[in-house]
Amino acid sequence: MARWPRQILFGDIDAMYASAAVLADPSLHGKPVAVGGPAPRGIILAASYAARRFGVRSAMPPMHAKRLCPHLVLVAPDRALYSRLHRQMQAVTDRLFPITEWTSIDEFYADTTDLQTHQPDSERLARHVKDEIRQATGLNATVGIATGKTVAKVAADAHKPDGVAIIPPGEEALFLAPLPVRSLPGIGPKSVEALERIGARLIWDLLGHNFH
Secondary structure, eight states: OOOOSSOEEEEEETTHHHHHHHHHOGGGTTSOEEEEOOTTTOOEEEEOHHHHTTTOOTTOOHHHHHHHOTTOEEEOOOHHHHHHHHHHHHHHHHHHOSOEEEEETTEEEEEOGGGGGTOOOHHHHHHHHHHHHHHHHSOOEEEEEESSHHHHHHHHHHTOSSOEEEOOTTOHHHHHTTSBGGGSTTOOHHHHHHHHHTTOOBHHHHHTTOOO
């Protein structure tokens, strides 16, 4: 198995706040759950995948979310629970990786280039990370591995929830090309509108078609 010149692993806990609510109250399993403050001033902070299927999204007023999903279960945030779960996940990544960069409470990067000596199978590494996080916390994670941070994150985002995405060296452009430009980190709605006005709807349009 060929060694990668650089290997970056990105991990993202699936719907962490909503998933944490289910851990705290297993009777919520499979139900549409949202975490947020009550009306009229509260907003939705996070939604489970079951709730997202109804169109429930973060930053949405709870009244609007309830209209979209009448059976929505609204749960108050539990900061102490999130902090405890984050510490448990940090313990896992500290044990598995020399250096981990946590960019938020539920997302991290690790440079796993040197780990290839002992674990040359990148998919096996990704599944091991997922298993260790699940065993420690009960939470599912999606893991992407690529030669750089951006591709690893985009790959994970495209394979959520509970997925594994491996983009080998040299296949970055082929993977990115058919995805919408909004898939790129840091591209917000206004940037998407501006890019679409000049005809750039897919990442393919930004790459200039100069790849095979």
